[in-house]
Amino acid sequence: MIKLQLPISEDAIRELKMGDQVSISGLMVTARDAAHKYIHENWPDWLVPVLENSMIYHCGPVVKKHEDGSWSFVAAGPTTSIREEPYEAAVMEHYKVRAVIGKGGMGETTLTGLSKSGGVYLHAIGGLAASLAKSVIRVHDVYMLEELGVPEAFWHIEVKDFPAVVTMDSHGGSLHKSIKAQSDEVAKKLIFG
Numbered sequence: 533m534i535k536l537q538l539p540i541s542e543d544a545i546r547e548l549k550m551g552d553q554v555s556i557s558g559l560m561v562t563a564r565d566a567a568h569k570y571i572h573e574n575w576p577d578w579l580v581p582v583l584e585n586s587m588i589y590h591c592g593p594v595v596k597k598h599e600d601g602s603w604s605f606v607a608a609g610p611t612t613s614i615r616e617e618p619y620e621a622a623v624m625e626h627y628k629v630r631a632v633i634g635k636g637g638m639g640e641t642t643l644t645g646l647s648k649s650g651g652v653y654l655h656a657i658g659g660l661a662a663s664l665a666k667s668v669i670r671v672h673d674v675y676m677l678e679e680l681g682v683p684e685a686f687w688h689i690e691v692k693d694f695p696a697v698v699t700m701d702s703h704g705g706s707l708h709k710s711i712k713a714q715s716d717e718v719a720k721k722l723i724f725g
Contacts, residue, residue, distance in 0.1 A: 621645025
């Protein structure tokens, strides 16, 4: 298990390889479909200190607001990442985002972008939303809550020992592509003998 501390440098991220298991601690932000669309249409400067040398988690959390006004995460499972494919490479390059976390992988545009800007795609395990929420030790802030709603808002969170696997690296490696190619080969043998 490789321990990653946020913020993190491009050099440290480029050392990661497809298949590496990582444990993440530090500040990251959640952002899903509406958040990515908002970024792409506005490129807000206020996101620079939030995203630079950090990570975006594709997550629509279930949250609880406490009497003192603070928030906590009840569930924090990953959402399907491919929906952010039209935006992610440009967002990562513009804001110097070092990783995105989600499930299901991403496409060729993002894979090329990872190589260009020095990033990785991290796969978080679906179905563990309550367990992953335990890794969120503090909500530092929430941005655009009223405009976007709870699942789509930008949640600036602190995590400790958040588990993930590098499935797309900055060297062009993609576990998703490798497994699909292997599966296609097996399917051909089963169908055509």
